[in-house]
Structures are given as structure tokens and as C-alpha cells.
Amino acid sequence: MTGSVSYVYGVAGPSPALDDAVRGLRGVDGAPVRVVAAGDVAAVVSDVPAADFEERPLAAHLEDLDWLEAVARAHHGVIDAVAARVTVLPLRLATIYRDDQGVRAVLTAGGAAFRSRLARLAGHVEWGVKLYAEPAAAPDGPPGGSGESSRLSPGRAYLRSRSRERTARDEAHRAAADAVRRVHEAASAHAVEHVRHRVQQGPLVRGTSENVSNDAYLVPSGRSDAFLSAVREAAGAGTPVRAEITGPWAPYSFAAGAPGAEDRADGADGENRADGAREEAAPG
Amino acid sequence: MTEPHSDNLGSFPSRAAPSYGQGSSANLADILERVLDKGIVIAGDIQINLLDIELLTIKLRLLVASVDKAKEMGIDWWEHDPSLSSRADSRPSLSEENRRLREEIAALRGTRSLDRAEPVDDVPRGAARGEVAREDVVAGEVTEGRRRRAPTRSGTPRRRTAEDGTARRRPPEDDR
Numbered sequence: 001m002t003g004s005v006s007y008v009y010g011v012a013g014p015s016p017a018l019d020d021a022v023r024g025l026r027g028v029d030g031a032p033v034r035v036v037a038a039g040d041v042a043a044v045v046s047d048v049p050a051a052d053f054e055e056r057p058l059a060a061h062l063e064d065l066d067w068l069e070a071v072a073r074a075h076h077g078v079i080d081a082v083a084a085r086v087t088v089l090p091l092r093l094a095t096i097y098r099d100d101q102g103v104r105a106v107l108t109a110g111g112a113a114f115r116s117r118l119a120r121l122a123g124h125v126e127w128g129v130k131l132y133a134e135p136a137a138a139p140d141g142p143p144g145g146s147g148e149s150s151r152l153s154p155g156r157a158y159l160r161s162r163s164r165e166r167t168a169r170d171e172a173h174r175a176a177a178d179a180v181r182r183v184h185e186a187a188s189a190h191a192v193e194h195v196r197h198r199v200q201q202g203p204l205v206r207g208t209s210e211n212v213s214n215d216a217y218l219v220p221s222g223r224s225d226a227f228l229s230a231v232r233e234a235a236g237a238g239t240p241v242r243a244e245i246t247g248p249w250a251p252y253s254f255a256a257g258a259p260g261a262e263d264r265a266d267g268a269d270g271e272n273r274a275d276g277a278r279e280e281a282a283p284g
Numbered sequence: 285m286t287e288p289h290s291d292n293l294g295s296f297p298s299r300a301a302p303s304y305g306q307g308s309s310a311n312l313a314d315i316l317e318r319v320l321d322k323g324i325v326i327a328g329d330i331q332i333n334l335l336d337i338e339l340l341t342i343k344l345r346l347l348v349a350s351v352d353k354a355k356e357m358g359i360d361w362w363e364h365d366p367s368l369s370s371r372a373d374s375r376p377s378l379s380e381e382n383r384r385l386r387e388e389i390a391a392l393r394g395t396r397s398l399d400r401a402e403p404v405d406d407v408p409r410g411a412a413r414g415e416v417a418r419e420d421v422v423a424g425e426v427t428e429g430r431r432r433r434a435p436t437r438s439g440t441p442r443r444r445t446a447e448d449g450t451a452r453r454r455p456p457e458d459d460r
Binding site for chain 2: 011058068069076093102195252256
């Protein structure tokens with residue numbers, strides 16, 4: 001088809017369930033989603049206009065947040081719908097081939113790696129756990145104005161109150177770090193892999209609480225409930241953190257390779273790989 | 285404890301979705317984090333320059349922190365980044381900026397020697413500009429660069445260069 005190129009969302013094993021999952025599904029730009037199979041792996045694909053996805057226009061579009069959001073949501077929508085039915089390896093946004101021939105070629109070339117990762121991820125889901133430090137948890141020592149500080153010179157009173165503030169803040173941080181560790185331990189008991197994402201910070205974080213950890217766990221589907229209640233309990237009332245749980249996600253954070261695998265598991269942040277490797281060894 | 289997945293009836297009408305419900309309601313930051321930063325990377329026929337991807341990823345980390353507010357904060361890199369946009373070249377040249385900075389240093393030195401002679405009362409302009417810098421910092425904790433840059437006295441609106449893309453922002457408001 002001239003004027004269009006093939007956008008690949010993810011890779012899965014071919015099956016009637018996969019065909020079902022894409023039936024009627026719409027992807028980027030509202031285009032119908034289809035399956036391109038080669039051997040025993042299959043790609044989830046749709047046509048996108050070459051005018052938007054050739055190198056230059058693509059680079060230009062990526063500057064446009066609205067465009068980026070639309071494509072990201074469409075990409076995720078397809079992955080999400082497919083993951084509801086079958087195990088899928090999500091590809092990074094905007095993986096594009098000139099035509100289905102190119103898609104088949106990459107499926108053939110990467111077949112073994114895709115298969116082994118699919119087998120590993122089968123029956124697992126990803127849960128996101130973000131922990132926020134509750135500002136209320138910061139013990140707010142008696143503010144200045146006590147009898148004692150009135151005896152101090154203004155300078156000393158100031159320094160003293162500063163140091164008290166600092167101590168309180170340190171304590172709050174330490175308490176939050178402890179809580180993060182406890183939640184992580186509770187979560188790990190039910191997870192087979194773990195990846196630490198960067199904390200989300202800045203104005204988008206609603207409210208006043210600070211995101212202190214942002215983790216993804218790969219959890220056997222059957223243990224999701226146990227996982228969730230463990231996390232909720234560990235971050236429950238009386239702890240200085242609040243948990244925000246998202247998911248279940250398709251295994252985005254675990255698609256890129258088994259811990260210790262040679263491929264770029266987490267090229268961007270090396271600590272993840274080590275972490276993942278350790279998690280895998282964690283007792284169940 | 286809030287759990288967004290409790291309101292996660294996504295856009296997929298299929299009853300197959302009870303367990304996969306993120307759908308369109310998922311937080312954009314969470315989605316971008318995953319579709320851009322995670323997922324398998326395989327070479328497509330159409331390549332985004334790898335450097336561009338890295339750049340984009342770095343910038344998106346900022347963005348993930350602040351998608352809604354980024355524009356308000358002036359982190360509008362997608363509009364002004366010379367490496368991404370052709371119309372970002374209207375900024376004054378670096379040498380021009382250097383010249384201004386040198387003038388400013390000279391002016392400050394002059395003020396300082398006056399200060400030594402008499403009690404500090406009329407605070408030199410530098411301090412006033414320091415306030416501006418602080419406001420800038422409060423407005424968005426994202427940046428390091430901004431703090432350093434804010435005291436720059438500028439007669440004309442400036443566009444930032446790619447090097448401090450993270451800190452890009454409108455020029456200091458004041459300049460009486």
C-alpha cells in the first residue's frame with residue numbers, strides 16, 4: 001500500500017485468541033489493527049501514513065506533545081487490549097517498517113529471543129507501585145517560640161530552629177525510606193521480577209506529597225490479589241507513605257529481557273538490571 | 285490510599301478487560317514512562333536517530349514529571365530546541381551574551397567598591413535580581429540551570445540553547 005508504513009505495537013504468539021483480540025481494534029490514527037505472523041511469532045501491526053511516520057515528519061511530530069500523547073495512548077490502547085487476551089511483548093513507541101515484509105524479517109530474525117521472553121512472561125502481569133511520603137508524617141517539632149528560645153539571641157534561636165527543622169526532615173526521610181523498604185519486601189514476596197523506575201516529581205504530582213519510589217513488579221496473575229493486599233498492608237495506615245498502585249499493565253517494564261540477559265535490558269539505568277537479578281533470587 | 289485502578293474502566297468495551305483495565309484512563313505520565321522508556325527496542329526501517337531518542341527520553345523524564353505544567357513553566361523545548369525545531373535560531377548569539385555578562389560584572393565591581401566605603405543601605409541591583417532567581421526556583425524545582433542563569437541581565441527576550449534545555453524558560457521578567 002503506497003503512502004503507508006507498518007507500525008508495530010508488540011509481539012505475541014500467533015493464536016486464535018490473538019486474532020480475536022485485534023478484531024475490530026483500532027490503533028494509531030484509528031487504523032484497523034492486524035496480525036502479521038512469521039513462524040511461531042506474530043506482530044501486532046497497523047498501517048500508519050508514511051507522511052507522518054517517515055523519519056523527518058516523525059522527528060518533527062515527536063516535538064508535539066499533543067501528537068505524542070495521542071500516539072502513546074493509541075499504542076498503549078492496543079497493547080492493553082491485546083494483553084487482556086494473550087501474552088504480549090510491547091515494543092517501544094514508533095517501531096516502524098516500510099511494509100509487512102520488513103516486519104516478517106524481524107520476526108524471523110528475532111524469533112528465538114521473542115519466544116523465550118514470551119514464555120517467561122506468560123501468565124504474569126505488571127503492577128506499578130508508587131509510594132508517596134505523606135507530609136503529615138513529618139514530625140513538626142514545637143515551633144520556635146518556646147520559653148527556651150526566647151532566652152536565646154535571635155541568631156541562635158534561628159540556627160536552633162533551622163537545625164530542628166533539618167532533623168525533622170531527616171527523620172521523615174529516614175522513616176519514608178524504611179517504609180519503602182518494607183513495602184518493597186512485602187511486594188517482592190509475591191513478585192518474580194522487579195524494576196525500579198525513576199521517581200515522578202514536579203508539578204504533575206498531585207497534592208503535596210513527594211513521590212519517593214516508583215517500582216514495577218512482575219507478578220504471576222494468580223498472585224495478584226495476594227500482591228495487592230501485601231502492598232496495601234505494608235503501606236497502610238500508620239505508615240509514613242501512601243501507595244498508588246497502577247495496573248495490571250502489559251509487561252512493559254520486563255519485556256526487554258530476562259535479568260542477566262545480554263540484550264539491552266535497561267540500558268538507560270544499569271541499577272535496574274542488578275535489581276531485577278536480585279529480585280529474581282528473592283524468596284517467594 | 286488511592287488506587288487509580290479502581291476507576292479503571294478503560295475504553296475497551298470488551299468484557300475481556302476486567303483485569304486489563306488501564307485503558308485510556310491511565311495517567312499519561314505512567315504511559316509515557318512505559319511506552320517511551322520501556323518496551324523492547326528493535327530496529328525499525330524508519331529510524332529515529334538514536335541520539336534524538338536519548339534526548340527525547342531525557343526531556344520526557346522532565347515532562348513526565350510535569351506534563352501539565354511544563355508549558356506554564358516554560359519548559360517548551362519542543363518549540364524552541366534548535367536540534368528539534370528550525371525556528372529556534374532567533375536567540376542572541378553566545379558572544380553577545382558574553383559581552384553583556386562582562387559589562388555586568390564590571391558594573392557590579394564598581395558598585396562593590398562603593399559599598400565598602402559606606403554602610404550598606406541601597407542594596408546593589410544584584411540582590412534585587414537574586415530575588416528573581418529565587419522565584420524562578422520556586423516556580424519549578426526541576427532546574428539547576430535556571431538558578432544559575434536567572435541573574436543574567438537581559439535587555440531582550442532570549443531563547444535558550446540546547447545545552448540548558450532542561451532549564452528553558454522565558455526571560456527574566458524584570459529589567460527595569
